[in-house]
Amino acid sequence: MTEEQIREAMAKAVDDVREKNPLAPSITNTVTQDFVANAQLAIGGSAAMLYLADECEAMAKLAPALYINMGTAMPFYADTLPKTARALQTNQTPWTLDPVGIGLSSLRTDILKQFKEFKPSIVRGNASEIIALAKLWGLVETGGTVRGVDSTEKVSSAKTAALELAKFTGGAVAVSGAEDLVTDGTEEILCAGGSELFTKITGSGCALGGVMAIYLTVATPFIAALTATTMFNLAGSKAAALAPTPASFKVNFLDTLYELTGEGVADKFRAVGSFDKMFDAMFKEGLN
Amino acid sequence: MTEEQIREAMAKAVDDVREKNPLAPSITNTVTQDFVANAQLAIGGSAAMLYLADECEAMAKLAPALYINMGTAMPFYADTLPKTARALQTNQTPWTLDPVGIGLSSLRTDILKQFKEFKPSIVRGNASEIIALAKLWGLVETGGTVRGVDSTEKVSSAKTAALELAKFTGGAVAVSGAEDLVTDGTEEILCAGGSELFTKITGSGCALGGVMAIYLTVATPFIAALTATTMFNLAGSKAAALAPTPASFKVNFLDTLYELTGEGVADKFRAVGSFDKMFDAMFKEGLN
C-alpha cells in the first residue's frame, strides 16, 4: 500500500465506525473494563463485556469482531477462552488478542498455547509480551522477560517477533511503547505521538486493543491496528497538552478521542523517511 | 396520584436519602460498578457490591433494599442470584432488577425465569429488555430483539410490556431511552430531558438502576423509579450543557447529581398535556 492508500483507508475506517456504531464484545480484565468500554464508545463503537463460555461463543457467531484480553484471568477462563477462540475461527470472525500477563501461570500459558491454532487477527501487546508470545508459539528462539503487566523491553527489540507473528497469523501485530510498531508481516509502520502520561494511568493498552477490535468490523487487521494506534497517539498528544496530570489527562484523552474525524486522523498521519523501511527512522515531530 | 402529590413524594424521597444515607447493596456487572457506586453516593446513599450467595442472602435480610443487575454474569451467578431473590421475597425487602443481557445465555434465561416468582419491586431496562422479559414471563406474546446490551427498540414499543410487567409484579417498571417511561401499571409517566451523551458513556442505565434501589429504601417503587429517572434526566441535561464531550460529561453528571435537592427536582418535574394520558405526549421543553 502507498502512504496515500493507507491514509484513505484509515479515514474510511474512522468514519465508517462513527456511522455504523458496530459492536465488538470483550472478554477483558476487571481493572480496565470501564476505560475499554468508554474508549470504544468514544470512537463511535458499541461495547459489551462477557465471561460465560456460551455467551462468548454466541457472540463469536453474531458479532462482527471480538476482543480477548488475558488480564485478571479467573478460573473459568480455562473454559471460556479456548471455546470462544474456536468459535471465532469457525465463524471467521476477526478478533484482537492482548496476551497481557503471559507467563504468569500455567492457565494463561495453556490458553495462549491453544490460541496458536486459532490465529488472532490482531495481536497487541508491549514488547515483552509480543516477544513472549512469539517464543511460546515457537516462532522465535530468544526473547525478553515480563514484569507483571509492564514491558521490560523496547519496541525495537520486538521487531522480529512481531514480524514472525504477523506472518504466521496472516493478520497484524501492534507493539505498543514510547513508539508503536504496526506490521502485517510485510509493511512495517512506526508510529509516534502519544504521551508519557499513558504510563501514569491504567488501561491505555487494554483500551487500544478494544478499539482495534471495533475497527476490525470495518477494516483489515493492518488498517484497524494502525488506525487505533494513530488515534491514541493523536488524542494522547492533544490531551497531554491540555493538562500535565494523569486523571485530567484520562478525561481529556477520551474527550479528544470522541472528537477525532477520519479526515483529521489521516491528515496527522505522517511517515518519516523511506515508507518501506521506516522502522529504524523515527517520527521526529510526533503526530501532534 | 395528582401531579402535586407526585412532586411532593419525589422531593421527600430526595431529601430523605440525603438525611438517612441508606445502603442498597448490589450484585452488578464488573464494568460499571464504580459508576453505580459513585452515583449512589452522589445522591446521598451508601454502596456495597457483593457476589457470594450467603452474603447476598444476609444483605437481603439486613439491608433496606437491593439491586440486581445481570450484566457480566459469572458462573456462580447461578447459585447467588436465585437464592438472593428468594431471600428478598422472604424478607419482603424491595429490590430493583436490571435484566441486561437477557437472552444471551441459558444461565441468564434460567435465572430470569426463576425471578418471575420473586417479583422485583422495580424492573428497569431499555425497550428491548423490557419486551424480552415480559415475553419470557408469558405476559406478552410478541416483542423486539436485543443486540448485546443496547436496545433495538423505541421506548414507545415497550409500553404494553411495561404495563403488563408492572401489573404482574405490583411494583413499577422503568423503560429507559431517548424518553423514559415509568409506570406502576396504572400511572404512565413519560420523562424527557437527559442527553444523547448518555449513549456515549458506559453504565448510565446501570447507575440508574442502582439509584432506584437507594430510593426504594424511602419511597414506593413508582416514586423511587420516577425520582431516579427525573434526577438522571435533570443532571444529564445540565451536564451536557457544561461540556459536549463524554468523559467530561460523566464527571459533570456525577457532580450535578450530588448537588440536586428535593425542591429542585420537584420544581423541574413537568407534565405535558393530560396527566393521566401523557404517554403519547412529549415533554417538549425537556427538563433543563
Next chain:
Amino acid sequence: MTEEQIREAMAKAVDDVREKNPLAPSITNTVTQDFVANAQLAIGGSAAMLYLADECEAMAKLAPALYINMGTAMPFYADTLPKTARALQTNQTPWTLDPVGIGLSSLRTDILKQFKEFKPSIVRGNASEIIALAKLWGLVETGGTVRGVDSTEKVSSAKTAALELAKFTGGAVAVSGAEDLVTDGTEEILCAGGSELFTKITGSGCALGGVMAIYLTVATPFIAALTATTMFNLAGSKAAALAPTPASFKVNFLDTLYELTGEGVADKFRAVGSFDKMFDAMFKEGLN
C-alpha cells in the same frame, strides 16, 4: 523515632518510589480496582491485579510487596487468599491487608482467621473493621459492628484494637476515618486533613491500602502506612479546595497525588502537642 526522623523517612519513601517505580500486585475488589491502580501509578508505583492462586503465589515470591483487599469476595478466594498469604510469609514479602466486609460471610471469616498466622505487615481499615479483626483474632474482647463496607465507629474507639493488632503482627495498623490513626504498637500518630468528600466517592480506603503496599517496598510498615495516610490527607485537602463536588474531587485528588514530592509531604506533616501522646490531641489546623 523523633518527629524529625519520621519526616525524613517519609520524604525518602516518597522519593524512592518515584525513582524506582516498584510493583505491588493486588488481589482487590472489582469495584475500585481502577482507582487503586491509578493511585498506585500516581505516586510512581506500578500496579497489577490478579485472582488465580498460582499467579498470586508466584507474585508473593517475585514482587517486593502485595496488597490483599477482601471486598467483593468471589468463590475462588477460598483457594487464592490463604495460599497467597502463606507464600507471602514463606518469602517474607511484606503485605497490606484490608479486611473490608469482615463478618459478612463464613468464607471471609474463615480466610481472615487463617490470616492471623500469616501476620500482615499493615492492616488498614475503618474503625469497625479494625475492631472486628482484633476480636476475630482474640486480641480484644469487645467491639463495634460493621454495616456493609462503612464504619459505624469512630477512629478513637478502635485505639485499643489497633494497638493490640500492631503488637501482635509486629507491623503497623492504620485506622481510617475523619482522623486517621497510624500505630506500630508503640508510636501512635493521629493524622488530620483529607476531606468529607472522601465519603462521597468509592474506593479511597482501597486506594490507600494499595498505596501503602507500594510504600512497603521501600519503607517499614509504620512509615509506609504513615506516608500513604499523610499523602491522602494532603491531596484530599488540596483537591477539595479545587472543587466541592465528588467526581471533580476524585480527578483533582489523583492529579494532586501525582504532583506531591517527598519534601512537600514532610513539610506538611505536623504533630500537635506531645509527640508521644498525641492520640488525644487533634491536628487543629489539618494538613492543608
